[in-house]
Amino acid sequence: MKDNIAPLLVKLFALLPLGFLRVIGATLGRCWWLVNGRAAKITTENIRLCFPQLSPAEQRLLAKQSLQETAKTAMEAGAIWRNSWEWLDSKIVTKEGDDLLRRKLAEGKGVLVLAPHHGNWEVVAPYLASVARLTAMYQPVENPKMDALVLAGRSKLNISMAPTNRKGVMMLFKALQGGTIVGILPDQVPAADAGGEVAPFMGQPALTMTLVHGLIQRTGCAVCSCYAERVAGGFKMVVMEADPAIYSEDQLTSVAGLNASVAACVQRAPAQYQWEYKRFRRLPPEYPKHYRFKG
Structure with a gap:
């Protein structure tokens, strides 16, 4: 029974207007903060680490905003999965850097797009697939019925999902x-x-994937970053040049360039990054340990 509830709610919410979904998400985010549960604590800790220049009050405000934005992303997901590209394209009010993506693609070496958990990342794949064939990795969801719904929503159009x-x-x-x-x-x-x-x-040490470095070195592909910023009336697609260091043959330099590329996206709309994720975990013993709170 419980496996059916989440997919049913997603399908029902997908019928609602985007603006209404955002109102619901903002309300849920405020409740999320008031409960002061695990997500609120993780968010607060991440923002404390990454924005030491902000006062405690400013850090709290950014944390509250982040919870609301993440809840909006969750509420919007079903509509993005269930509706057509034509519907979603009508919600993309502007495209910054679209020409950059197309120029890189025209070079013929393939384009590796970094799509961080920023803005609504569910919008990025359909947008990219509207430009050219897209292959993206997919981590299955534990609930089999929810997994089928998510996979169907992400596999439509011109998209291949890689395990x-x-x-x-x-x-x-x-x-x-x-x-x-x-x-x-x-x-x-x-x-x-x-x-x-x-x-x-x-500004914080973070365990970071080396897969991107391997892909670049073995294929000679171009790299850019992309995210869908939530704006009035819909989304703003943003494509940005990756940090030049990402092309380095030295793996550590390249990985640092990867993180710098993500940070450049985050800095443009800090509240819309998913600070609810334990980004600074699994570090070797010589590094500081975070997230020691209970709950």
Whole structure:
């Protein structure tokens, strides 16, 4: 029974106007903050670490805003999965850097797009797929019915979903070698067996994936960042140049460039980054330990 509830709610919310979904999300985010649960504590800790220049009151305000924005992303997801590209395209009010993406694609070496958990990342894949064939990695959801709904929503249009295993990585290589687009969520903490380097992110040491470095070095692809900022009336698509260091043959330098590329996106709309994620975990013993709170 419980496996059916979440998919049903997603389908029902998908019928509501985008503006109304944002109002619901903002309300849920405010409640989330008042409960002062795990997500609020993680958000507060991350913002304290990454924005030491802000006063405690300013840090709290940014944390509250982040919870509201993350809740809005969750509320909007069903509508994005369930509606057509034509519907979503009508909600993209402006596209900054669209010409940059198309120029890189025209070079014929494939384009690796860094799509951090910033703004509404569910908008990024359909947008990229409207430009060229997209291959993106997918981590299955535990609830099988929810997994089927999410996978169907993310696989439509011109998108191939690659599993998070060796086969999936090979799919990414082939897509880049074929001159198409590969999308990566670059700000997830890699698993112990997935390859990672400690590099600075927003002034803090963070275990960071090395997959992007490997893809660049083996394919010679171009790289850019992309996110969908939430704005009045819909979304603003933003495509940005990646930090030049990401192309370095030195792995640590490249990984630092990856984090700098993500940070450049975050700095443009800090409240819309998913600060609710434990970005500074799984660090080696010599580094500080965070998230020691209970609950």
